[in-house]
Amino acid sequence: MGKTGRESLESIGFRWYSRVASGEGWVGVARMGVGVVAETTVTWQWGQNHTNPFTLHLSLPRLQQQQHKGYFCKWHNEDNLKKQATFCRQYEGYGDLCRCHNPFTPASRFKQERVDMVEQIPVVIVTANKPHHLYRLLRNLLSIAGGGQTEVLVAADGGGRETLALVQVLGVAAVVHQPQGLASNRTNANVRFALYTVFSHFPQADKAIVLEDDLLLSPDLFSFFHQTSWILNNDPTVFCVNAFNSNSLPDTASDTTRLLRSESFPMYGWMIRRSYAREIVVNWIPLGPGDWDWWLMGSWAQRGRDVVSPEVSRTRHVGNAGAHVDGFEQHLYYSRVLSSTDPHTRLHDLKGVLLHNYMRELQEELQRSEIVTPDPRERDFLPKGRPGPFVTYVRAGTRNDEYFSFRLFLMSTRTYYWDTREVFRGVMRLRLEGRLFYVVGCPLSQDFCQYKPPTVPVLAASPELIRAVTEANNLYEQSLYEYGTRRRYYPAPPNVQAHLLNYII
Template sequence: MTYNLITDDPTLVPVNVSLDWSLPALANPNLPLEVTLEAGISYAAISANNVTLMKKSPNTTISRNYVVVESDAGLLVVTINQHTHLPTYQSLFITSDYLNDKELLNFLRSVKSGRIILVASYHDASIHLEKSSREILKSMGSWAVPFMNFRDCWAWAWVAGGPTLVEGFVPNMKLLQSLPQSLRITFGLTPSGDERFCPEWPLGELWDKRRVFCDMYDGYGSFCSCKDPFVLVETPKQTTWREDIAILILTATRGHYLYRLLSQVLEQPGVKKWQVLTAVDGENEEILRLLDCMGIHYVVHNPEGKKALGISRNLRFGLYAAVQHFNSIDKFIVLEDDLILTPDFYSFMQQTSVILEDEEEEVYAVSGYNHLAYTHTASNVTALRRVTSFPPCGWMTTRAVIKEILPKWLGPNVINDWDYWLMSELVRGNREVVLPEVPRTIHGGLSGSHFSGYLTQRRFSNKPSSTDPDTIVDVHGARREVYEKEILHLLHQAVPLNVTQPYDFPFPKDQGIYIVYILMKNIEDDVAFTIIGDALGTWNQDACENHFGLWHTSYYNTTLFIMGIPYSRYSRKIWARKYHVFTPTVELYNRKLDNFEDDEFKINGYHQNDYIKIMNLYDLAN
């Protein structure tokens, strides 16, 4: 199959979408809006005038320390426009999982002043609603949230930046012995008389569209700010600029993530709006309106699946659209909407783009990410690595590579992760990827197709990143001959470590060059590495970021190599049989698996003094 033949594929044809930019009508001042908040263990809902805006009932359960809880227990959140009485945001924050409370706070901070915010708890919202988050919610006006314990029922309505409208709280007094009664609150709203639009905003088509967008949707912070709205100020090209590089962004439904990424992309020195193309998986009007009023070109893909399959097919669609749209550009950066960029991201890609030109037979992509990079394993922002895996979080390739891989892309019936396919020898051949020791992208999504909040905290919360927009990377040191010569030089100096029990082994720190030999029969034999990675507190899911079976990291300022025996091609030059080869055991593998279990689940109950505080009965107690 040739590249030209895929032009007949109907799945690559963009969907035509027409947007209506008319302004929503004002609410009738003579018809108050009746709002109902229902919080409970088996059911929660937020309704307006008997229309259910959000509801939650049992889905799946999980066992945590022998206690059965709902897998998506948490807080239902709805915001309502005070002028139109229409909902502007609806979401469930699963605070029974890690980090969702931080996501909740990020959203609440970005809600436009004056909006009506409605919250109702479902099942148990207290498990990972951390103390620091409760303090912030308390500062916003909640009196009950500091007291929330296991399976309490809580509902709250307030004005963003203003007073509480109503709040209710039903404590679970007997923990597992019984369930608390559900909580139901009904109250009325009348249209607000405050200013509907920002008088400070200028006139113009994009600003008129922004007025409509910010009237319809919430959570966009600076984009909808009256006093300090986001305004694109194009910055000049840096001395590292070499050429125009197009930027393809993949998105579907996560508008807040997309705005965060777009604002960072457009603030990169040298980037212009015309260089950005967004592939939207589906006709999500909120996403399309955001792109339209930001003046960003987009193409809409008719979705071909969900999760891994949907992402893979949208990427295929986006790559094809990009090479058609940017017909005079040779290099393309691919970003997913949940990424956060460092200030030197685009500069990094400009500097390393020369490697794609000079080593087109040896290097087929540059990535801004590094799975092995943690605060204790990566510190040199100028250093580059060569790997034979494919880090997907922000990468660059050439038009020639895209034209090569598109005809053999995973079919619509293949449910697999596109990045694992791209790193397979079928696609990669014998080529490599260049990436930084210290990442230029951060995985900024709380959860997605592959991660829960718990795994996000474990795998992404301890990552370093570059902060200097003017960093110059060592491109010369990443050249194949120079890089491999230096690797061999270091390997000859490396002191072998006899590791049998990695979780108890005192890996050296602060100086020296060391190597651990591990059993690795082929590229798919990653068990030994994942155990060693887990013991080192680094990546431990698969064999990512190896260079023909060799891993290179800076463990607490030591140079540490991990070599797969007999798979690594370096083993034929370096390995001596007298050195110990770490071989995984069932016990060690199970210990690694145990580390992925969330064992921090706690049930908090009440004492008499707690009820005195909750009910403010200090005088009665005395």
Template structure:
């Protein structure tokens, strides 16, 4: 049996003694004040410890926020640097991809070859062909062009279950789904800042690229614009000024059929993108938000798609007669700042309402007693009078959300027998009525 260590025994006795003395002092009535001070001292230290821990927690949160902010800023800067690097191409010009929508037309070959033939270079204008419908002959046609185009394929080929009365509109649902997917791909995955949208039944004008590139700075600079279109809905022979290929307008009507939009607009629209009829939806006041598009006097696109989801609607009566500009214009050498709203509106109102008001019959009979170069104005006051005027002038008479085709501030401009005619509301026009349709 081992002997206990005398030193350890002495320390144990001393410790027990100290505990007993402390307890006695705290419990003794004579030392209540000392006990109070002792308890207060412990509580004060506990409070101080709690405050210290809380401060350390707050400091840790602040430090985490700083670190997280640095991390996010680094990611953002990396993203920006990546975008800026992609957007820098030859000679400092912007990169504007062409997004060509294809489905089941092997004639997609025609727009692809025109795009390849007319584009100034591949660096500034990459071509993305977005294929839907899983149509093998169309896919084979696209793949012939190899790395001259980037092929992407809409993966969702599921069918839509629609009520019997809506089954005829199934194609419009699939088109909207395809558009939504491809625009997400272009702006969010491929990280472009703008895009020119065409379809597999459009041919393009020789100055197609110059037109859009020159107008991108205007679109980006003017928040009252939301698109640039290559299409004039009233662009038939006899309705356009053929001797002025460079003439451009602002329009409250979304034309489509070859158009350019920005990433910012897509970020605005993507969360509420419709299930069908996307083009009419984008014309609604909630989306348009009093913004306009730029359009040409002579179209820079022409459709050859007689057969499609609309079953040839409008094609035989209207679309096939739209003139395509054949005379190239170097838009990049022109000052287009007149299209900015602050510049445009003053001159536009002066031009329209400074033109002599004449009777419609005077125009149609060719009896305007003015030089042929002087424009005239024909006034409409309601939807019926507009449709009557439109019919006699051979312009489109329909409205979308209250806006007539090509209209700006309610005014539709066209040529008739070689004279410029403004079909205009009264000068005190109060704005569009969405009930006009």
């Protein structure tokens, strides 16, 4: 936990969180203006392989009723806001939606700047029982350019009362999905339901934008999607436009106008056509282990088609309690993601993204690139004082990167390295301090390995090199955390155990 988090918990009055060790659970409950209501933890005991489960049950009166009987704002009497006033008396935690002075209202969306649109592209939001996350996203979506022009549909898994009341207040349509299965099966089913329902609900729409409730949106999100819709119309080899790029980090991206192709999958805000939705809904991931997004990365679903994404992302992931992203990964990676802040970005050369143009430009770029043999153990491995572009050729048989060649450079440049999703025809592209660097995997890249001169070696990662780069990356990741991991130790004196002080760092 970082300094800000520790100081926040300390200021509230919590005591035990700072003594919880690795693998142990802690729960604290506090109320604004009151302080700590309850705090409990469960510790690892001698001889156990894991901690015991625990549950904290609390029954608390609503704070507004408790402290502010007759809670009332002047706008509560306005006829068009009475539904919002009722919601605010019933539910807590909605900030500016319920404040007395200048609250956020459904009418706010129609005050936003307009975006050039040649067609209506609705948004479907995939959510479960997280109404506060949903409000954060809707508040964001309805406050950016184009928000007042865009139809929105919420696909709520389970349809909690608070969630449905919230969307009614904000004037947004909602459909309820009856939960199916558990864990990933439940999520997979809700995404499928959302894809089917959005095109049923908007029968005239040819395209739809899919968002999840744990995202923050850039101010040019709608402009970005409406500009790139032209690509879906004109290139059948593109099945999806992503708002997110896994290499959109300060060290590896900077150009907000640039679009890229990759053999990736839909993620963190994406746009598809009705024809593609129809295709995948009837060939959905079967029940069992597995996630819908990785299923759509399979060859059966891609069929030689690509994803288009921006060099600099238009969304950011902010949840840390989702199905796939925990607080560790959120802090380590997602909190560093670079996103666009300019609401008026005009994208560069849409025609250049069409497959034949993209292939030709990449071929010409690689042929004129300076060939280098970089050492990924070095942070600044490109030649100094030269503008690039640069290219290196590495050993790679498949995009799974079984020889760890791509991931060496992903780790060295401190970007996403858990897999190699942002690869196009065996070529990975990074922008390092404004200079383009290409990594070509051979023999994977049948289209581009041919431009390697016979005298130039293919770099193959040795176990020693992999170990050195991995260790350097581990040290970097550890530097992002202020404290090491606490470990519980036994035996210890009873008074030490009673105060949970039997830990080492």
